[in-house]
Amino acid sequence: MPTILGQNQYGKAENRLVRITRDGTTHHIKDLNVSIALSGDMDDVHHCGSNAHVLPTDTTKNTVYAFAKEHGVASAEQFGIHLARHFVTSQETIHRARVRIEEYAWERIPRGGDGREHSFVRSGRERRVCEITYDGGRWQVIAGLTDLTVLNSTDSEFWGYVKDRYTTLKEAYDRILATDVSARWRYRWSADAAPMPDWDAAYARARAEILAAFAGTYSLSLQQTLHRMGTAVIESGDLVDEIRFSLPNNHHFLVDLEPFGLKNDNEVYFAADRPYGLIEATVLREGAEALIPVDLTLV
Incomplete structure (x- = not known):
């Protein structure tokens, strides 16, 4: 053949x-x-x-x-x-x-x-x-970061989700939100004829916008936080046309202290490393084409 x-x-x-x-x-x-x-x-x-x-x-x-x-x-x-x-x-x-x-x-x-x-x-x-x-x-320049660990100790909820016969997760109205951010963003620069950006400054700005959006978003879902972070990077200037995130949800579960006669008022948590939820999405400038590969592993 x-x-x-x-x-x-x-x-x-x-x-x-x-x-x-x-x-x-x-x-x-x-x-x-x-x-x-x-x-x-x-x-x-x-x-x-x-x-x-x-x-x-x-x-x-x-x-x-x-x-x-x-x-x-x-x-x-x-x-x-x-x-x-x-x-x-x-x-x-x-x-x-x-x-x-x-x-x-x-x-x-x-x-x-x-x-x-x-x-x-x-x-x-x-x-x-x-x-x-x-x-x-033509040039394609994709920048990004990986394993940027962030955590909000409050201002995060998760409730109102679909429930079926296998659902045991309790609704949360005050939870820890933590993740290890992997992000890739594609710069608009693509030809030698155009002025080249200050790459260090562009990277620092994107990273700062990601952190500010994470800290400043009252989160009802990790998806919402992801979208806010991506939007912040896109809207911070005209250098970035596309940004893709992969965000593991680093779960923190409240420990049941009642057997010891103690009340756990959102103070003591068990940090679970697996299994974990994995939230992934791309945020694009309006009119831009999605070009970043789904697999965020670069090396």
Whole structure:
């Protein structure tokens, strides 16, 4: 039976890169996990094993480290753009490049006023992520974050839901609302002719809007909170056309203290890690097309 080669790509995944910028006694750190995927004229390597059009994956790895030296790492997005442009424009057989980057944050450790700033502590579980795709003409820049853990200890309810013979959940009129936010947003910028955004400032604004909306929403459902967070990011400016969230509902159940003669006035909870509700949705600017993949796993 005849077959047809479908969509394909190859590259080097999870290149761990730490770039130190030394500004006198003050140092700056960028800690990245970079994955490269290349597509193009690759029929022969699949059909007959000819590597004539194949740039080795080891070369893509080396390029990541060389570019860190030659170009520095101003932001994850800017670094990804440099790499994607290089692979597509330097190789005739490469027609499309996708660069996915996961960034790990570090904070400075104060050193008692000696003027030397080169000590850092890793900042929690939260990670900044981005995905850069370039086909020689158009760019797609998706940024986001994962494992941003947030919690409201009140101002959350859940009631009025459908009940059937298997429903045992009690309605809640004052509950903890907690989640680990995974979000991806797509920037409107898509062509070299347009001015490039300040990627760090754009990321900081989106993150701040997500946090402000979470904290400021009196929530009747996690879906409502998700929509408010997405709307806040879209309406904060004209840079973002689409944002997608994946929000696990980190359940906190009141512990029954009556057997001990104690009243639990919304004070003592059991934090359950599984199973958990999983709420996912996309919020779009009116007229925009949904392009972010449903799977939010970038690397």
